[in-house]
Amino acid sequence: MDEVHDRLQQFQRNLEIFNDKLKVSFDQLTRYHETVHPWWQDSMRNEYEIRWKPLEDKMKQYVTTDGNNYSDILLHKINLIKRYLHGW
Numbered sequence: 699m700d701e702v703h704d705r706l707q708q709f710q711r712n713l714e715i716f717n718d719k720l721k722v723s724f725d726q727l728t729r730y731h732e733t734v735h736p737w738w739q740d741s742m743r744n745e746y747e748i749r750w751k752p753l754e755d756k757m758k759q760y761v762t763t764d765g766n767n768y769s770d771i772l773l774h775k776i777n778l779i780k781r782y783l784h785g786w
Contacts, residue, residue, distance in 0.1 A: 703779045710772040717765040724757050 731750075780786075 699779060699783055703776065703783060706772060706776050706779065710769060710776060713765075713769055713772065717761075717769065720757075720765070721761045724761050728754075
């Protein structure tokens with residue numbers, strides 16, 4: 699059980715790093731997208747938007763809510779294992 703605890707802690711730390719980097723990258727991509735948006739007005743843009751919008755929505759959901767929820771769930775599980783291992 700100690701190994702499970704240690705691996706969950708490592709995974710949780712890696713998830714935090716991933717979430718932070720993803721947020722920075724997504725914010726940067728959103729700024730670039732907004733910069734290009736007024737200038738790019740052709741048929742390719744319409745096709746791009748059809749693909750971009752669903753991805754953007756899912757990324758916003760993950761960056762603002764889901765990523766933090768997953769991290770919180772892992773922290774809760776880590777605490778439960780800690781209680782089991784140490785009796786507190």
